[in-house]
Amino acid sequence: MAESGDTGLTPGLEAAWGLRERPAKGPRPGLSVHRIVEAAVAVAASEGLPAVSMGRVAKELGASTMSLYRYVASKDELYVLMQDAAIGSPPDPPPPGTGWREALARWTWAQREMFRRNLWVLHVPVSGPPVTPNSVAWWEAGMAAMEATPLDEGAKISVVLLLGGFVRNETRIMADILAAAAATGDAPEQVMGRYARALRLLADPERYPSVARAVAAGIMDGPDDPDHEFRFGLERLLDGVQVLVERLDG
Incomplete structure (x- = not known):
């Protein structure tokens, strides 16, 4: 020390x-x-x-x-x-034999839950790399999840930064939607419903054909699974990391 x-x-x-x-x-x-x-x-x-x-x-x-x-x-x-x-401290390491992808997914979901318990943390300005005990411990846990991969240390840090940024962005968007709902006294589903109704009136199919099709399909009403967007984004990011890992393994 x-x-x-x-x-x-x-x-x-x-x-x-x-x-x-x-x-x-x-x-x-x-x-x-x-x-x-x-x-x-x-x-x-x-x-x-x-x-x-x-x-x-x-x-x-x-x-x-x-x-x-x-x-x-x-x-x-x-x-x-x-x-x-x-x-606080990051979650305990996954059981021995857990693959890097599952380990990283667990780490990312745990980080999301931490932010959702402490939404005010999302408003703390990011002034530099981690310099406090718990932030370094989370960093360590994320990199340790990739220990068995062929990624070098620089790539591991880049993956941690990529996933951490995704968590902060997704959680902050959801926090803003919840804040907007709280300000009106409505449920988040009602806020999204009003947004969808407005788009149906505003998105002229001639000018915004892609948006109009999405609205007509009910996409803007919100998925039944509130975790859908987070799960989708995380899986796509991990798909990208997997491509890199397989390229280096080959």
Whole structure:
């Protein structure tokens, strides 16, 4: 393990790795990085990420705003630590003998479920590669799923990034649809139904023939399986990875 001061990380991120437990000077008794992050996550979970500020978190903890800065350097750093706390540890490795494709599928589905439990995490800006314990653990788990393949390390990272981006995009779209439904008091099916009815009126078959055919076929009303789009997209992505694996195996 790297010694504190050798990592290039801020004190708050070093604390997340267990390299630093207290600020350099002037700690307030009872405060810790863990308590600050826990309070911030509670605010985000109940009111959304925009409600989180250093002042708001300090109020929740009964502390001054400035005292928090002895533990967490900035709100951006707090966001990173909150995200790490929310995503938690990746799932246990699959049973021995599990193929790479099934292992990657399990990893991807688990990541989707994690985001769906913590939708506010999708609004945390991505500021760089993973630098926190749990994010690196998820990265490790994704790459380990491909250990038996002929992919080199660069290709494995690319696959992890591809699948991770797919999960974030699909989950955020669904979260936006749910938010729109909640704002109107309607079920998601009703929101999609209104959209389909509008398209039936707007999509002139002469100008938008492909869209008009899809609307007429009932596609825009939404599939019976709410996981259909995610399953379809994941399978197609894994098909692409399989082509690469088979090419290298050949």
